[in-house]
Amino acid sequence: MPHALAGRPVLRMNGAGNEILVLDLRGAALSVSPQEARAIATQAGLAYDQLMVIHDPRERSADAALTIYNVDGSLSAACGNGTRCAAFALARAEGAPAVVFETDAGRVASWREEEFYFRVDMGRPRLAWREIPLARDVGDLADVALDPPVPGAPARFSAVGMGNPHAVFFVADAEGVDLLGLGPKIERHPLFPERVNVSFAEMRARDDILLRVFERGVGPTKACGSAACATLVAAAQTGRAERRARVRLPGGDLTIEWRDDDHVHMSGPVALEFETTLAARTFEGLAA
Numbered sequence: 001m002p003h004a005l006a007g008r009p010v011l012r013m014n015g016a017g018n019e020i021l022v023l024d025l026r027g028a029a030l031s032v033s034p035q036e037a038r039a040i041a042t043q044a045g046l047a048y049d050q051l052m053v054i055h056d057p058r059e060r061s062a063d064a065a066l067t068i069y070n071v072d073g074s075l076s077a078a079c080g081n082g083t084r085c086a087a088f089a090l091a092r093a094e095g096a097p098a099v100v101f102e103t104d105a106g107r108v109a110s111w112r113e114e115e116f117y118f119r120v121d122m123g124r125p126r127l128a129w130r131e132i133p134l135a136r137d138v139g140d141l142a143d144v145a146l147d148p149p150v151p152g153a154p155a156r157f158s159a160v161g162m163g164n165p166h167a168v169f170f171v172a173d174a175e176g177v178d179l180l181g182l183g184p185k186i187e188r189h190p191l192f193p194e195r196v197n198v199s200f201a202e203m204r205a206r207d208d209i210l211l212r213v214f215e216r217g218v219g220p221t222k223a224c225g226s227a228a229c230a231t232l233v234a235a236a237q238t239g240r241a242e243r244r245a246r247v248r249l250p251g252g253d254l255t256i257e258w259r260d261d262d263h264v265h266m267s268g269p270v271a272l273e274f275e276t277t278l279a280a281r282t283f284e285g286l287a288a
């Protein structure tokens with residue numbers, strides 16, 4: 001018997017270069033296990049940073065629910081670029097210009113601004129150590145000592161939760177940072193019980209930030225939306241920026257605004273690369 005996910009259509013997309021796969025399982029009594037999520041990434045052309053699985057919502061007042069996988073099979077409660085891509089998928093399927101998703105981080109709204117340009121309301125930043133989470137109370141979250149230190153890494157960072165955990169290091173030269181060397185050590189540093197997304201931010205101007213991110217569960221990516229939000233929050237909190245900035249990532253630019261209602265909004269491009277189906281052989285060896 002073929003695996004239940006075989007033959008299902010998927011959209012290969014990117015959000016500002018963040019590699020996203022969208023699998024719409026609405027109307028099907030199906031879910032994706034971590035093993036299946038990892039297997040999907042091995043199908044030719046389908047390697048992804050995040051897999052966004054769209055389900056029926058629990059409550060009628062939402063349009064859909066999202067389950068978010070990193071490529072290592074770990075779950076994340078938030079993914080800004082992936083949410084914008086999932087909103088594109090619903091707009092494409094049903095013409096919905098605005099959608100509300102249920103996520104493990106709460107309700108998230110996203111809407112179309114132009115044909116391939118979407119905004120997402122990422123909600124309030126989480127600015128308490130237990131919410132991020134950190135392993136212990138470290139005092140001022142905007143200025144935390146990386147203790148124990150990681151050789152070669154900056155000594156201090158800002159900790160911000162965007163529904164997922166972020167450590168933001170402000171540096172003089174973001175492109176010169178050894179992302180592959182430092183990223184894994186900081187991602188698994190004992191201060192972060194659920195690991196962490198690691199950002200290196202260079203302030204080019206008060207409204208212009210250059211960002212490089214080593215994502216939890218993935219590695220270096222061309223863009224990370226929640227990291228861009230966390231960086232703007234950290235920059236505003238430490239007096240480096242106002243509450244709106246362009247954040248430049250290797251795959252594209254995002255505009256981030258920390259609004260007066262305390263919600264952080266992100267806008268940026270999405271692209272549909274191709275549509276295909278999940279192959280039966282992708283799931284060989286896994287229970288149907």
Ligand SMILES: N[C@@H](CCC[C@H](N)C(=O)O)C(=O)O
Nearest residue numbers: 076079080081164224225226
């Ligand atoms: N690329 C995402 C963030 C995805 C989740 C992250 N790797 C985590 O595990 O928290 C984004 O655009 O926000």
